[in-house]
Structures are given as structure tokens and as C-alpha cells.
Amino acid sequence: MLIRAREVVKSYTRGGESLRVLDRLDLDVAEGEWVALMGPSGSGKTTLLNLLGGLDVPDAGSIRVADDEIVGRSAADLAAWRSRHVGFVFQLYNLLPVLTAAQNVELPLLLTPLSRRERRAHVAAALDVVGLADRDDHLPTQLSGGQQQRVAIARAIVTDPSFLLADEPTGDLDARSAQEILALLGALRAQFGKAIVMVTHDPHAAECADRLVHLEKGAIATREALVE
Amino acid sequence: MTPWRLFFAHLRNAWLRVLLTSAGVALAVFLLTMLRTVITTLDGAVQAAGANRVVVSSAVSLFVFLPRKIEPELRSFPGVREVCDWTWFGGVYIDEKNMFARFATQPRELRAVFGDRAAGRQDILMPTEQWDAFEADRAGCIVGEDIALKYGWKPGDVIDLIGNLFPGDWHFNVRGIYRPGSGQMDGSTMFFHWDYLDENSGRRGSVSTFTLELDPGTDIAELSRAVDARFESSDHRTRTLTEAAFNQMFVSMWGNLPLLLSMIGGAVLFAAFMIALNTLLLHGQERRLEVGVLRALGFPGHTIAALFLAEGVVVCGAGGFAGVLGSHLLFNVAGVPELDRFFPTFAVLPETQVLALGISLGIGVVSGVLPAWVALRTPVLDALARR
Ligand SMILES: Nc1ncnc2c1ncn2[C@@H]1O[C@H](COP(=O)(O)OP(=O)(O)O)[C@@H](O)[C@H]1O
Numbered sequence: 001m002l003i004r005a006r007e008v009v010k011s012y013t014r015g016g017e018s019l020r021v022l023d024r025l026d027l028d029v030a031e032g033e034w035v036a037l038m039g040p041s042g043s044g045k046t047t048l049l050n051l052l053g054g055l056d057v058p059d060a061g062s063i064r065v066a067d068d069e070i071v072g073r074s075a076a077d078l079a080a081w082r083s084r085h086v087g088f089v090f091q092l093y094n095l096l097p098v099l100t101a102a103q104n105v106e107l108p109l110l111l112t113p114l115s116r117r118e119r120r121a122h123v124a125a126a127l128d129v130v131g132l133a134d135r136d137d138h139l140p141t142q143l144s145g146g147q148q149q150r151v152a153i154a155r156a157i158v159t160d161p162s163f164l165l166a167d168e169p170t171g172d173l174d175a176r177s178a179q180e181i182l183a184l185l186g187a188l189r190a191q192f193g194k195a196i197v198m199v200t201h202d203p204h205a206a207e208c209a210d211r212l213v214h215l216e217k218g219a220i221a222t223r224e225a226l227v228e
Numbered sequence: 229m230t231p232w233r234l235f236f237a238h239l240r241n242a243w244l245r246v247l248l249t250s251a252g253v254a255l256a257v258f259l260l261t262m263l264r265t266v267i268t269t270l271d272g273a274v275q276a277a278g279a280n281r282v283v284v285s286s287a288v289s290l291f292v293f294l295p296r297k298i299e300p301e302l303r304s305f306p307g308v309r310e311v312c313d314w315t316w317f318g319g320v321y322i323d324e325k326n327m328f329a330r331f332a333t334q335p336r337e338l339r340a341v342f343g344d345r346a347a348g349r350q351d352i353l354m355p356t357e358q359w360d361a362f363e364a365d366r367a368g369c370i371v372g373e374d375i376a377l378k379y380g381w382k383p384g385d386v387i388d389l390i391g392n393l394f395p396g397d398w399h400f401n402v403r404g405i406y407r408p409g410s411g412q413m414d415g416s417t418m419f420f421h422w423d424y425l426d427e428n429s430g431r432r433g434s435v436s437t438f439t440l441e442l443d444p445g446t447d448i449a450e451l452s453r454a455v456d457a458r459f460e461s462s463d464h465r466t467r468t469l470t471e472a473a474f475n476q477m478f479v480s481m482w483g484n485l486p487l488l489l490s491m492i493g494g495a496v497l498f499a500a501f502m503i504a505l506n507t508l509l510l511h512g513q514e515r516r517l518e519v520g521v522l523r524a525l526g527f528p529g530h531t532i533a534a535l536f537l538a539e540g541v542v543v544c545g546a547g548g549f550a551g552v553l554g555s556h557l558l559f560n561v562a563g564v565p566e567l568d569r570f571f572p573t574f575a576v577l578p579e580t581q582v583l584a585l586g587i588s589l590g591i592g593v594v595s596g597v598l599p600a601w602v603a604l605r606t607p608v609l610d611a612l613a614r615r
């Protein structure tokens with residue numbers, strides 16, 4: 001099992017009131033598995049993703065990734081762990097607007113000991129995988145939404161992470177671009193065996209995944225594959 | 229590894245903002261060096277005073293004359309080695325705006341106290357032949373190299389002055405051109421024979437000040453008290469000050485100018501600081517998402533802070549450098565006639581330049597660290613969620 005989350009609890013306090021967003025949640029993700037996470041707005045999907053990616057820490061529980069416990073680590077430790085194991089894909093791409101596509105993709109490689117030449121080779125390969133080899137010197141503003149998301153995916157995979165976390169990766173795209181992104185994620189999983197945890201509101205997108213997990217009131221409602 | 233590419237990308241992307249911020253700092257630093265130089269120039273005159281010289285002037289005011297006939301009496305005080313009187317002539321050279329100091333004096337004594345190199349006096353540096361020529365010609369004068377250059381005077385030329393304190397048309401033969409050899413003297417003063425002045429102005433017998441050169445080891449305080457006590461009950465009471473204190477009195481004629489200038493300089497600098505800080509803070513706000521992304525990718529906080537710090541230091545440092553360079557070129561290389569009229573030795577000191585650079589770098593550090601702190605304080609998740 002690649003990811004094994006057990007009895008994860010996460011609460012937020014707002015206005016003096018404590019809101020338990022995740023309540024003793026369990027989740028397993030196998031190597032190479034593509035899990036779609038659905039649920040009503042505010043059900044804690046983003047919160048769960050953040051915990052799995054080490055961007056946030058749970059109040060209680062255990063999260064093991066490839067048999068490594070990530071709960072209880074220092075912030076610096078967690079940052080280093082993230083850079084090695086997690087590829088993030090965001091709904092709004094979150095590319096740095098002042099950098100070109102290639103420079104955006106190169107960013108996470110700056111945290112590795114790779115030489116400049118090696119970095120360039122990795123960037124070229126990643127952009128090639130997402131089909132944007134010819135747009136390497138474009139700024140994000142010079143790219144369409146779908147293209148930007150593909151650059152973001154290239155940035156997520158360029159360090160060869162253990163798994164990808166995608167929070168509504170098609171949420172801001174038209175149907176056609178969304179389909180391209182889903183196809184790309186599928187190809188990544190097929191080619192490189194990357195596990196993917198993807199939050200989505202779109203049933204079409206969910207269908208592409210191996211398994212659908214439904215989140216409701218802080219717990220998992222259904223673990224069954226939902227194929228209609 | 230620090231993503232320095234981001235640093236350059238931001239500089240390029242916000243080049244106008246960078247340029248304007250740098251220019252603001254440059255202007256402030258320029259003003260600071262200028263105002264600071266006024267202060268160091270005034271200070272320098274005080275510092276450069278001879279340690280074994282005292283100046284006797286009227287106790288009433290600098291503008292009240294003393295009778296020259298008390299000179300032998302001054303000479304008679306134990307410890308007094310030489311006496312040289314100076315008399316402020318005033319006058320106009322062609323036009324009111326040609327301002328330079330003109331003094332009547334005793335050439336032989338001036339040479340002995342300020343210009344006798346063989347005896348270690350080097351406030352006024354001039355070839356022996358020119359000193360001799362000056363002493364020999366009753367209508368002779370000597371001028372500093374700066375005004376000689378400015379007005380194109382050479383030995384043998386005639387300088388015509390229109391008298392005001394001493395009315396009439398005055399003509400002087402240039403007999404020497406001196407170079408100032410210490411901070412006590414500047415290169416834009418004219419000296420001529422007191423006898424010539426006195427003879428042609430109705431034998432008033434008056435002088436402005438006496439400079440007493442003392443033997444080493446003389447108790448200056450004691451001597452000054454004794455001199456002033458001697459003339460206490462006469463109708464020409466004296467005030468005897470060390471040369472340094474006398475210079476200081478001239479400086480204080482500027483009122484509290486140095487303090488005023490310091491305050492203006494401080495205010496200008498503070499304004500520049502606020503502008504730089506504000507600009508970079510705004511820039512930091514705009515980069516919250518970027519910082520969130522970098523941190524999500526795993527970049528440590530200090531790496532991100534280094535980017536901001538570098539930006540602040542480079543933007544403000546470049547401004548500071550430009551300001552210092554500008555004031556150096558203007559005041560030290562080119563020279564400003566308007567300023568040189570008031571401050572014959574107006575030059576930005578290296579200490580002032582180092583100070584100004586240091587301050588601009590300091591501003592840069594603060595205006596780099598503060599936005600970094602603001603950006604890093606925002607939780608990563610809030611930044612990513614654009615909250
Ligand atoms: N930083 C936070 N502070 C306070 N409340 C939060 C914070 N983040 C999320 N929440 C709350 O937690 C709940 C779950 O949020 P989230 O995980 O973003 O839901 P989803 O992604 O499923 O829409 C929501 O009610 C949200 O308002």
C-alpha cells in the first residue's frame with residue numbers, strides 16, 4: 001500500500017467554534033492507483049489532500065506513505081519530504097506568472113542536486129510528456145487554461161514523485177480541455193505507474209479513475225467503485 | 229538551490245517600479261551626502277585650526293575693529309612668539325556675486341605665522357620669490373589658486389576692487405598665487421598690505437583680528453585670560469579664543485544650520501525609506517501566491533527570504549550607489565560654483581560616502597526582510613487558496 005491513512009482527525013476553529021472537518025478517517029491508496037475523491041462542498045476534500053501531501057498536519061491519526069510516517073515531522077522535514085514524494089496539481093494551476101513554462105517546470109528541480117544540464121533534460125522530457133515541448137519559452141499568460149494546467153502537470157511530475165495530488169484539476173477548464181487533462185493523467189498513470197488522488201465535482205472525471213471515494217461529513221461514505 | 233531566476237524575472241518584470249524606487253533612494257542619498265558635506269565642511273574648518281594659535285578680536289562683535297597700536301602690547305605677553313593682524317576689507321570685484329574673502333595683513337608676519345615652510349608653517353604654500361615679491365610691493369597682493377584659476381589671474385596682473393567698508397577704487401598687483409596647505413586656509417582668499425589700506429583710507433589704524441602664535445607649552449587658557457584682562461577697562465575690550473574656537477564662532481554664525489541640515493537629511497532619508505519599504509511591501513503582498521507555491525514545492529523559508537532580501541538590497545543599494553556617484557561627480561569632480569562661493573572646500577568625504585552607502589544598504593535589508601516576513605507569515609494553504 002502506497003498511502004495508508006488511519007483515524008485521521010482534523011478540526012478548524014472559526015469564531016471560537018471548533019469544526020471537525022475530518023473525523024477518524026481511514027483511506028488506503030495502492031501503488032499506481034487512481035482515486036477520485038468526491039463530496040459536497042465543504043466536506044473536507046481539500047483538507048484531506050493537504051494532509052496527504054504534507055501541506056498541513058492532522059490533529060490525530062497516522063498517515064504513512066511508502067511505510068514512512070509523515071505525521072509528527074518538523075515543518076522543514078515535511079517540506080523536504082514533499083519535494084521528493086509529492087506532485088501537486090491545483091485547480092488554478094498556480095504557475096508563477098513571471099517565469100516561462102520551462103522555468104516553472106524547472107523550479108522543483110532546484111531542490112535536487114541535479115546539474116543545470118540534467119535539469120534542462122528533465123524539463124524537456126516533462127514538457128514533452130505533456131505535449132508542450134514547443135511552448136517552453138512561453139509565459140503562462142501566453143498559454144490557454146488547458147495548456148497552463150499541462151505545464152503544471154509537467155512541474156508536478158518532473159521530479160518523479162511517488163504520487164500526484166490533484167485538487168479539481170479540471171474545475172476551471174472547458175469540457176474539451178478537461179478531457180485532455182484527464183487523458184494525460186491516465187497516460188501518466190499507465191506509463192509511469194503514478195498513483196493519483198484527484199478531487200473532482202465532475203462525474204465524467206470521476207469515471208476515469210479506478211476507484212471513487214465519497215466524502216461526507218468528514219468520513220468516507222462509500223469505498224466501492226462507482227460504475228454506473 | 230535558490231531560484232535566482234525568479235529574482236531576475238521580478239526585476240525585469242517590474243522594471244519601472246524598480247527604477248523608480250532606486251531613483252527615490254538615489255535622490256535621498258544624494259541629498260544626504262550633500263547636507264552631510266555642508267556639516268563636515270563647517271566642521272573641518274574647526275578641526276583644522278592650529279593648536280598653538282589664538283585669535284584676539286573685539287569683545288563687542290566681529291565687525292568692530294581693534295586699534296593696531298595695541299600690537300606691541302600683545303607681543304609683550306610671555307609665550308607670544310609672533311603676531312599677525314587681519315583686517316576684513318569687504319569690497320566688490322566687478323560684480324557683487326564674485327564673492328571671495330579679502331584681507332589686509334602684514335605680509336612678513338603672515339609669512340612667518342602661516343607660510344614659512346622652513347619653520348614648519350604650511351597653511352599657505354607659495355614659492356619664496358613670490359613671498360619676497362609680495363613683501364616688496366606695497367600695492368601687491370596674493371590670491372588663492374582657486375580664484376586665480378577662476379578669474380584667470382597671473383602674477384603681474386592688476387586686480388581692481390571697489391571699496392565699501394573702505395570706500396574708493398582699489399588696485400592691487402598680483403605678486404603670488406598660493407596653494408592652501410592645511411584645512412585652516414582655503415584656496416579662494418586674497419591678502420594684501422595693511423599699510424596700503426591704512427594709508428589710502430585716512431590712517432584709521434584699525435584691524436579686525438590679531439592672530440598670536442605661541443611658544444609650545446604656553447598655557448593658552450591663562451594667556452587668553454591675561455590678554456582679555458589687560459584690555460578689560462579700555463574702550464576696546466578684547467575676546468581671545470583659540471583658533472579652533474574662533475572658527476567655531478564663525479560656524480555658529482550660521483545659526484544652528486548643521487542641526488537643521490541634519491534634520492532635513494534625516495527626514496528626506498526617512499521618506500525614501502518609507503517609499504522603498506512601501507513599494508517592496510506591496511510587491512511582497514502580490515507575491516503571496518508565489519511564496520505559497522514555492523513553499524508547497526518544498527523551498528525552505530530562508531531561501532524565499534533570501535530572494536526578497538536580495539531584491540531590497542539590490543534596488544536600494546543601486547539607488548544608494550547612484551546617489552553617491554552623482555554627488556561625487558557633481559561636487560568632487562565637476563564642482564558647483566554657487567556652493568564653492570560659500571564653502572571653498574566643498575568636497576564629499578569618503579566617510580560620508582561610506583555612511584550613505586551603508587544607510588542605503590540598511591534600508592535595502594529592512595525593505596527586503598519585512599516583505600519576506602509578511603509573505604512567509606501567511607499560511608501556505610491560505611496563500612494557495614488565494615485567501
Ligand atoms: N484554514 C481554515 N480555517 C478554518 N476553516 C477551514 C480552513 N480550511 C478549511 N476550512 C473549513 O473546513 C471545511 C472543509 O474545507 P475543504 O477541505 O476546503 O472542503 P472541500 O474542499 O471539500 O470543499 C469547510 O467548512 C471549510 O470552511
Ligand SMILES: [Mg+2]
Pocket residue numbers: 045046047167
Ligand atoms: Mg476544495
